[in-house]
Structures are given as C-alpha cells and as structure tokens.
Amino acid sequence: MSKPVEVNDDNFDQMxxxxxxxxxxxxxxxxxxxxxxxxxxxxxxxxxxxxxxxxTKLDVDQNPRTASKYGIMSIPSLIIFKDGSPASNLVGFRPKADLKRSLDDVLG
Amino acid sequence: MVDREYDVIIIGGGPAGLAAGLYTARARRRSLLLERAAAGGWIMNAELVENYPGFPQGINGLELADLMSEQAKKYGLEVLLAEVTGLELEGERKVIKTAEGDFTARAVIIASGSDRVKLGVPGEEEFIGRGVGYCALCDAAFFREVPVAVVGGGNAAIDDALHLSKFAVKVTVIHRRQQLRATTILQERAFAEPKIEFRWDTVVAAIEGGAKVERLRLRNVRSGEESTLDVSGIFVALGSTPNTGYLKDILPLDASGAVITNEKMETGVPGVFAAGDIRASSIRQVVAATGDGATAAVYAEKFVVEQGRH
Incomplete structure (x- = not known):
C-alpha cells in the first residue's frame, strides 16, 4: 500500500x-x-x-498559507487538483464509494 | 488472504463494537470487526472525555479510541476496513456482504452507532465547508476572532460552544427551548463563559452569505418574530440518529429507527445482537456503549456454544 506523501507550504506549488x-x-x-x-x-x-x-496530505496547522489560499474552513477537506487548480472538493468524512466517484469523475 | 468464516462478526468499531470484540476475542472466539473507516467511532470527536470512569483528568477521545482498539486487537480481534453492503441474518451461518467480499458468522453484533442530524434549512448544504460545520473540534481554529453560532442544547452543543469560545470573538448558542439538555456541569461552565450568549426559543430559518456564511435568519418559536445574526460560522450539534438505514426490513426497529433489544441485547433474530448508540433507549454515552458491547458479547458467546451442541 502506498502512503500519501506529506506536502507543505514550501513545496505545494512543485508537488x-x-x-x-x-x-x-x-x-x-x-x-x-x-x-x-x-x-x-x-x-x-x-x-x-x-x-x-x-x-498527498497537508497539515493545516503547520501550513496555514496553503490552507487559507484554498479557503479551507472545515477538515477533513479532500481536494483533487488537476492542471494546477481544484477540480473536486469533498468536505467532511465520506465513505469510500464517494471518494472513488470523485476520483473517477476527475480522471474522466 | 482474509479468513471468511468467524464465530462472531461485529459491525461497527466504536466503543460498543470494540468492547464486544474484546470480550469475544478473550473468550477465544474467532472474531472479526468490520468498520467503514478507522476504528474509534464518535468519541474521536471528543476533545476530552470526562465521564468515562478511570480517567480522573479526562482523556482525549482519539487517545481513548486508540487504546480501546489496541486492547481488543491484543487479544486477537481482527479489524477490517469494509463497508457492509448486505446482510442475510436468518439461518445458522449468517452472511455479511461487504465491498471486500462476503463473510459468515454464527453470531452477529450490530454496533454501527449513529449519524449526525442535519439542520435541514436553506443554505446548509450550500455552505458546508464554507462556514457550516459539524465538527467544532476540527474547525474551531479557522474561526479566530470572528463571531460564530452553535445550534443545539445538548452535551455536544455545549461542548462545541466551550471549545469555540477559545478562538471566536463571540459564540451564540441557538436553542429551540428555554433550557439546555446538557449535563449540569457543562451548563455551569457555559453560563460562566462571558463569550457565550444564548438565544432561547429560537430556531435557524436560513443560512445566508456570499462566498462564505455571513448571517443567519432566526425565528423565535413563541413569538414568531424574525431576526438576523451576523456570524462567520455555524456549527450544527443537534445530536444523532441511529445508523440503521441498512437494517430496515431486516431487524425490528422502533419509531426513531433504533434497534429494539431485550436486556441481553438480543434483537428479534436469533444470534443477532445490538449494542451502543444504535439500540433503542441508549443513553449514547461511552460507558453505556461499552457495557452494551460486553453484554452482547457474553450472550453471543453463549449462543455460539449452545449452537455448537446441536
């Protein structure tokens, strides 16, 4: 199983x-x-x-700049970025099927 | 490769399910707990659990969840991440269908808890994640020095208001009655906190704003008078409802949707037990859930033994 990679304010743009x-x-x-x-x-x-x-995962406590840039006001927020901008945003606990649907939608 | 046949399968990994698993595993019954997320349940939303005996300083909910999980696994409880999609509970070997395949067990303990009640007013869905929240503990830090509201009058609402008062400039508790349902000690703390205000006999009619929540439309249930309240956030803490959608037509439920059991935690179906928040007349406290779990486990164990004699 591959673990999500930690990203932060400094490498968010690149990663x-x-x-x-x-x-x-x-x-x-x-x-x-x-x-x-x-x-x-x-x-x-x-x-x-x-x-x-x-x-990837981003700790909002350690990385307020990125959290605030994307208007995070509730966690967990799972945002799928495509070509540099948010393509899907799921807020709060969701069952696995919901997350799969969002991923499949973004992948088209 | 996961085993498919068990003596006891437990559905739900909150305190009721983990306590049940601890008991069945220690009875050396092959036990599997199915949970659709990380085990722990509702207590993971509690900053400090102060009413579970044995922790005089209180204990963080996440920590208590981890400890319960660790303790049950230590004695051999298997825990699998899988959402239940179907049940066949008649017959000697009960079938539990999940996204990860089918499992069978001689006895089943249902401990899938409760889901949060939504407010059900215009603006609620639209502003989720943009000012409407259901977990004050998660999100309070995003509301520094701004006014917020909490809807509800029970323990969860007052816990939320107290936590939010550490960050927000003002917290308004909106409650449809004239007095709180919360435990007296929580009420005392809330009344002593200058940042917390109360709107009694009041309900939220609508949540409004632009990109984010800006104000609430309120209505007094006695006078009918309407008013507005400027807030940046609103936390809904109206309690919870039994998570029994998947049990309709399978188990006897009461009018509120809770599973009806007797004092042995037996449901109407032989070999099927229920424990914790999901059960009719549950007080929805950790201490009660763990007690239910132990009771269900002991009678499930007896059922398995007796069934083996035939």
Missing part, C-alpha cells in the same frame, strides 16, 4: 500545482477525529489509483 497527473490533497490536522477516520480509506485508494493519481 501539487505543477504535477503532470491529478493530485489528491488531504487537508488534515492532528486534533481532527474525522480526519483520522478517513485516513485509512485514503491510504487504500492511494494503492488502487497508483500511477493515475498522486496522493
């Missing part, structure tokens, strides 16, 4: 916005229960979509 494939960013924080609940689902999806979508 996410400049990426050739779609990138899912899991905006999370240590104190957030639903973030913890969704994490193993995101890890499974990272395995299932390997090579087609990159999976």
């Amino acid at each position: 996410v916005l400049q990426a050739k494939t779609p990138v899912l960013v899991d905006f999370w924080a240590a104190w957030c229960g639903p973030c913890r609940m969704v994490a193993p689902i995101v890890e499974e999806l990272a395995g299932e979509y390997e090579g087609r979508v990159s999976f």
